[in-house]
Amino acid sequence: MSERDERAIEPVEWAMLVDPAWRPSPKEPEAPIDKIMGVWPIDAHGVRQRFRPNPAYLPFDPEGVLDPVDGVLRLLAEGKEVAEYLPEVLADVLLDIAVDGEGTAVVVPAPDGVPSVVVATAPGHRLRVDVPGWKSVSTVELAEALPERGVDVLLNPGSATSMRVDSDVIRRSASSRR
Structure with a gap:
């Protein structure tokens, strides 16, 4: 699969990388968008694509890892x-x-x-x-x-x-x- 083909594939699932300091709570059971470091799209064939960083990600620690x-x-x-x-x-x-x-x-x-x-x-x-x-x-x-x-x-x-x-x-x- 070419680079361009990979970007054009519509993912059917996502594997998310969440800020390691975030914890679910009754008030917030799912990670908010700004605590998701990024995603690996997974295509219809179950193939994991390249990691895509989240531009809205804000780590809990301002010096935290970004990707x-x-x-x-x-x-x-x-x-x-x-x-x-x-x-x-x-x-x-x-x-x-x-x-x-x-x-x-x-x-x-x-x-x-x-x-x-x-x-x-x-x-x-x-x-x-x-x-x-x-x-x-x-x-x-x-x-x-x-x-x-x-x-x-x-x-x-x-x-x-x-x-x-x-x-x-x-x-x-x-x-x-x-």
Whole structure:
């Protein structure tokens, strides 16, 4: 199934990722929309599609995790041995690339000076970046757009766990989703 086909499929079910601090109560037995981190649409064949972050999500903790990639980045920042999961998690989400006024990807030096495409893993991360616009892409589309050498990906600039990811990790992630 192509990237475009996946986006066009009308889901019949949703698997939701709810803020871990939210608890049902008699007054609020179902998670309100602003406490749903995002969803994985499930098509009529039972196939789970890529995670889609909820633009209305407001974590209980203002410094809380905003999406699965953000969760892995935070674990890495804490020194946890989870680097092997990053390509898999990246393959399972839709990303937002920062674009200029003409729709061209914004490339900036990462904190270590390496030129990098600016990418947000959830709408909440876009708020920290002043750019004219954003384009939603899959990891496959991002990998295809990256030059063969010289440009990496800067995930969630401005966040406490912003990270430069080598373009080869993006390509490896994309190849697992083809």
